[in-house]
Amino acid sequence: MSNYRIQGTTGEWEVVIGLEVHAQVTSNAKLFSGAATAFGAEPNAQVSLVDAAMPGMLPVPNRECIRQAVRTGMAIEAQINAWSRFDRKNYFYADLPQGYQISQLYHPIVGEGSLLIEADEKAGIAEDKVIGIERIHVEQDAGKLMHDQHPTMSYVDLNRSGVALMEIVSRPDMRSPAEAGAYLRKLRAILRYVGSCDGNMEEGSMRADVNVSVRKAGEPFGTRTETKNVNSVRFVMQAIEHEAMRQVDVLESGGKIVQETRLFDPGTGTTRTMRSKEDAHDYRYFPDPDLLPLVLEDDFLAECRASLPELPDAKRKRYVEVLGLTPYNARELTAEVETFARFETLLSETAKATGKGDADVATQVANWSLSVAPGVLKALGDEGDPANATAAAQASILAMADKAEISGGQAKEIFEIVLKTGRDPAEIAEAEGLKQVSDTGAIEAAVDAIIAANADKVEQYRAGKEALFGFFVGQTMKAMQGKANPQLVNQLLKGKLG
Amino acid sequence: MTDLTSLGVKDIRDGVAKGDFTAREVATSFNAAVAEAAHLNAFIVTTPDHALAAADKVDAARAAGEALGRMAGVPIGMKDLFATNGVQTTAASHILEGFTPRYESTVSQKLWDAGAGMLGKLNLDQFAMGSSNETSFFGNVTSPWKKAGSNAAMSPGGSSGGSSAAVAARIAPAATGTDTGGSIRQPAAFTGICGIKPTYGRCSRWGIVAFASSLDQAGPMARSVEDCAIMLGAMAGFDPKDATSLQMDVPDWEAALNSDLRGKKVGIPREYRMEGTDQAILESWEQGKAWLRDAGAEIVDVSLPHTKYALPAYYIVAPAEASSNLARYDGVRYGLRDLPEGVGLQDMYAATRAAGFGDEVKRRILIGTYVLSAGFYDAYYTQAQKVRALVARDFALAFEQCDVILAPTTPTASFPLGSMNEDPLTMYLNDVFAVPASLAGLPAMSVPATINADGLPLGLQLVGKPFDEQGVLNAGLAIQQRAGFTAKPEKWW
Numbered sequence: 001m002s003n004y005r006i007q008g009t010t011g012e013w014e015v016v017i018g019l020e021v022h023a024q025v026t027s028n029a030k031l032f033s034g035a036a037t038a039f040g041a042e043p044n045a046q047v048s049l050v051d052a053a054m055p056g057m058l059p060v061p062n063r064e065c066i067r068q069a070v071r072t073g074m075a076i077e078a079q080i081n082a083w084s085r086f087d088r089k090n091y092f093y094a095d096l097p098q099g100y101q102i103s104q105l106y107h108p109i110v111g112e113g114s115l116l117i118e119a120d121e122k123a124g125i126a127e128d129k130v131i132g133i134e135r136i137h138v139e140q141d142a143g144k145l146m147h148d149q150h151p152t153m154s155y156v157d158l159n160r161s162g163v164a165l166m167e168i169v170s171r172p173d174m175r176s177p178a179e180a181g182a183y184l185r186k187l188r189a190i191l192r193y194v195g196s197c198d199g200n201m202e203e204g205s206m207r208a209d210v211n212v213s214v215r216k217a218g219e220p221f222g223t224r225t226e227t228k229n230v231n232s233v234r235f236v237m238q239a240i241e242h243e244a245m246r247q248v249d250v251l252e253s254g255g256k257i258v259q260e261t262r263l264f265d266p267g268t269g270t271t272r273t274m275r276s277k278e279d280a281h282d283y284r285y286f287p288d289p290d291l292l293p294l295v296l297e298d299d300f301l302a303e304c305r306a307s308l309p310e311l312p313d314a315k316r317k318r319y320v321e322v323l324g325l326t327p328y329n330a331r332e333l334t335a336e337v338e339t340f341a342r343f344e345t346l347l348s349e350t351a352k353a354t355g356k357g358d359a360d361v362a363t364q365v366a367n368w369s370l371s372v373a374p375g376v377l378k379a380l381g382d383e384g385d386p387a388n389a390t391a392a393a394q395a396s397i398l399a400m401a402d403k404a405e406i407s408g409g410q411a412k413e414i415f416e417i418v419l420k421t422g423r424d425p426a427e428i429a430e431a432e433g434l435k436q437v438s439d440t441g442a443i444e445a446a447v448d449a450i451i452a453a454n455a456d457k458v459e460q461y462r463a464g465k466e467a468l469f470g471f472f473v474g475q476t477m478k479a480m481q482g483k484a485n486p487q488l489v490n491q492l493l494k495g496k497l498g
Numbered sequence: 499m500t501d502l503t504s505l506g507v508k509d510i511r512d513g514v515a516k517g518d519f520t521a522r523e524v525a526t527s528f529n530a531a532v533a534e535a536a537h538l539n540a541f542i543v544t545t546p547d548h549a550l551a552a553a554d555k556v557d558a559a560r561a562a563g564e565a566l567g568r569m570a571g572v573p574i575g576m577k578d579l580f581a582t583n584g585v586q587t588t589a590a591s592h593i594l595e596g597f598t599p600r601y602e603s604t605v606s607q608k609l610w611d612a613g614a615g616m617l618g619k620l621n622l623d624q625f626a627m628g629s630s631n632e633t634s635f636f637g638n639v640t641s642p643w644k645k646a647g648s649n650a651a652m653s654p655g656g657s658s659g660g661s662s663a664a665v666a667a668r669i670a671p672a673a674t675g676t677d678t679g680g681s682i683r684q685p686a687a688f689t690g691i692c693g694i695k696p697t698y699g700r701c702s703r704w705g706i707v708a709f710a711s712s713l714d715q716a717g718p719m720a721r722s723v724e725d726c727a728i729m730l731g732a733m734a735g736f737d738p739k740d741a742t743s744l745q746m747d748v749p750d751w752e753a754a755l756n757s758d759l760r761g762k763k764v765g766i767p768r769e770y771r772m773e774g775t776d777q778a779i780l781e782s783w784e785q786g787k788a789w790l791r792d793a794g795a796e797i798v799d800v801s802l803p804h805t806k807y808a809l810p811a812y813y814i815v816a817p818a819e820a821s822s823n824l825a826r827y828d829g830v831r832y833g834l835r836d837l838p839e840g841v842g843l844q845d846m847y848a849a850t851r852a853a854g855f856g857d858e859v860k861r862r863i864l865i866g867t868y869v870l871s872a873g874f875y876d877a878y879y880t881q882a883q884k885v886r887a888l889v890a891r892d893f894a895l896a897f898e899q900c901d902v903i904l905a906p907t908t909p910t911a912s913f914p915l916g917s918m919n920e921d922p923l924t925m926y927l928n929d930v931f932a933v934p935a936s937l938a939g940l941p942a943m944s945v946p947a948t949i950n951a952d953g954l955p956l957g958l959q960l961v962g963k964p965f966d967e968q969g970v971l972n973a974g975l976a977i978q979q980r981a982g983f984t985a986k987p988e989k990w991w
Binding site: 049052053054055056057058059060061088090092093094097098099100154156282284285286289290291292 | 580581587589594597599601603703704705706707708710711712738739740741742818819821822824825826828830831832843844847867870871872875879
């Protein structure tokens with residue numbers, strides 16, 4: 001249960017949130033035409049005759065877009081509809097060449113599924129929570145109007161016209177901005193794991209329509225508003241917060257919430273009316289007669305399933321249960337595709353370099369990946385070149401540490417030099433004398449000398465003043481110029497001091 | 499020398515192949531005939547150079563001993579609903595006046611690949627909406643036929659009225675048509691020629707200006723069943739650019755033509771005996787039965803009980819699809835743009851579409867918009883789709899008892915232009931026998947049967963099982979052989 005509440009003058013209000021996420025399908029070609037989809041092309045450079053709705057042009061579904069939608073559905077363990085159909089949503093606008101958007105209203109390709117958001121105290125999410133996903137359907141994106149090119153005319157760029165989108169519709173299951181943020185981040189991670197959407201919100205590859213209503217505890221859902229096209233996690237959270245407060249203000253001052261479409265202004269963090277229900281279009285949805293129902297064969301579905309990678313929840317579980325990582329580390333490492341990819345590469349390189357199993361070095365690699373290495377990188381700033389931080393170099397450092405050839409401090413120092421110069425870590429350790437002495441004889445000699453020189457302290461220690469142990473360690477390390485293997489020093493001192 | 503314009507597809511193709519005449523001679527003759535026939539208003543634009551260039555290619559190929567295509571040397575008329583690369587394509591509308599596509603429809607490309615050439619773009623009812631060719635922005639097409647004792651301009655039927663008029667007047671040996679609810683068959687019947695609408699999906703719709711996507715089918719219009727079989731063979735075939743295209747081989751319909759109908763059953767649908775049908779048409783239907791019986795077929799009664807609901811269902815489904823298909827003509831990217839000084843986007847849409855569409859097109863857009871509106875959708879569109887399924891089921895059940903269905907093509911012969919414009923519903927009724935096969939997506943053909951007391955042609959319609967164009971063509975051939983239809987319009991133009 002979320003304990004997020006809005007304090008009004010009449011008491012506490014609960015916020016009810018549902019999200020419709022539009023995710024651009026990763027595909028080289030548009031949903032119903034062969035035109036390319038790359039971001040940032042010259043206006044109207046990626047427009048086919050179909051996208052421009054020339055007379056007599058017909059849509060033909062792009063198999064890869066369908067495949068990605070199905071794989072996404074499978075990743076949220078949703079029902080996959082082997083029979084689905086495309087509908088036309090009719091309205092006039094200059095960025096919509098056909099005069100209709102091909103979408104799926106009545107029979108979407110993906111039905112009920114769900115997604116887990118994890119407890120995160122820092123973010124204010126007390127416990128794990130399952131968010132229902134009502135459906136995923138595929139549809140065409142529209143073009144873009146440019147109003148700043150000419151004093152009295154608008155220009156149209158149809159590059160996005162016909163690009164495939166997945167609309168992922170959640171249940172109204174979220175109760176706080178934090179939950180909505182966690183849902184979006186998790187959804188984005190899943191899409192990126194699956195490879196069905198690059199999740200790039202800045203480039204518009206992913207954007208959300210935010211449905212918000214408020215109610216007093218135990219009451220039925222209130223009237224909702226829909227804030228369109230919000231394009232970052234932070235903005236979604238802001239929009240919810242602002243909109244919920246606005247609704248509470250309206251209700252508490254005796255007003256009514258109007259079901260309407262609103263716009264988010266990132267500059268002020270507020271929402272404002274775009275159009276009310278009375279001006280709502282009648283979209284005259286009907287089955288697109290240019291397209292036959294979409295029937296998915298068993299072979300196709302089997303291929304989709306077989307091609308799914310290990311997904312965030314499964315990976316997190318494996319990191320904890322098999323690799324023995326802490327839940328925190330597991331969550332951090334699995335949150336982003338790049339993070340787990342770097343971790344897993346380094347893990348396997350390190351296991352190879354040490355000759356040990358993954359689980360034996362996983363904690364060490366995780367700590368290195370999450371705190372040590374980022375710390376060094378950050379401290380170096382512009383002086384370090386992250387490109388020098390190859391998996392091989394880092395694995396070599398981790399393996400030296402694992403074999404106790406270098407200390408933790410030396411590992412950092414070596415990594416610093418690697419980042420600055422790209423030199424080989426083993427060579428650095430040799431050349432810069434950044435190795436710890438694990439030669440028992442040398443350490444033993446130093447220990448003996450120190451014991452001999454500090455007979456009084458030995459006496460006190462043996463009499464029970466155990467705190468003096470640190471003194472002996474310090475003295476030994478000093479004698480060894482800090483390069484002695486601390487474990488060996490401890491071990492030898494314990495033995496000799498008795 | 500033979501008057502080359504009296505020849506049909508087969509005779510031209512075979513004559514060119516044998517060297518009886520050159521393709522250029524044929525093209526030249528038809529170009530001249532087209533030029534003389536401006537009074538028919540059958541063409542919106544003529545393309546004599548296209549016809550000549552295609553002919554020269556065929557003559558050169560023949561001289562080089564190369565294999566010739568199945569339409570080699572045949573100049574044809576192209577209904578102006580097919581996009582033709584570099585040639586104005588208007589759908590007979592003002593809104594597309596001057597629009598010149600940089601692409602070629604699949605069907606026309608296949609015809610050029612088969613060795614055909616183009617005489618010009620044929621007039622039609624605007625956006626293929628009409629049954630008399632009176633809705634064209636470029637003026638009515640006048641039928642070459644005259645009612646005995648009258649000089650009134652007669653309707654060539656519609657929407658493929660330019661096609662039917664040109665073929666009947668022998669200014670084109672054949673023409674393409676499209677049929678959404680009878681637009682090939684009704685004009686063929688009105689002008690004493692043959693026309694076949696194949697099974698939905700046989701001919702690619704890619705590059706054909708859409709009217710009602712789930713119904714639109716291209717087909718040939720020509721003066722004989724054989725010519726239709728040849729030309730359909732050149733037009734049909736799977737097209738990956740049309741998602742509703744049939745992924746099936748195209749049979750060699752010409753080679754398999756066979757008018758021996760022994761062992762075949764011909765169904766006579768009792769519900770097609772409708773009030774308002776001309777007595778002469780009913781008599782020709784009886785005659786048709788006799789001819790098919792004579793060809794060896796057994797005549798059986800069948801029932802298509804939902805026939806009377808087909809026309810109303812059609813006039814919901816087709817306008818619904820059209821209202822959406824025609825939304826793209828908005829003045830933004832091509833075609834007419836009417837942008838009054840100082841107005842916004844919505845006003846530009848309104849002005850452009852008000853000026854660019856004719857009354858009948860507007861009527862159907864309004865009907866279609868209405869039936870898809872929230873609150874009316876289930877009562878109209880959903881209900882019409884149910885009726886459509888029932889009509890299709892009627893045919894499926896009937897075809898358990900017969901191989902092909904024989905019916906009139908139209909309830910009346912051609913009528914004078916302007917005589918049916920009072921009430922659009924009476925015009926719509928002219929397609930009452932044609933529409934059911936369209937709703938069911940079945941192959942259907944009209945063949946000339948006889949001349950009525952006014953000297954006007956009457957057609958008989960054959961409807962076949964899905965994909966059985968052969969059965970339709972064979973029964974059509976049996977009728978053609980027995981009807982001995984040789985009447986042709988007196989040249990007055």
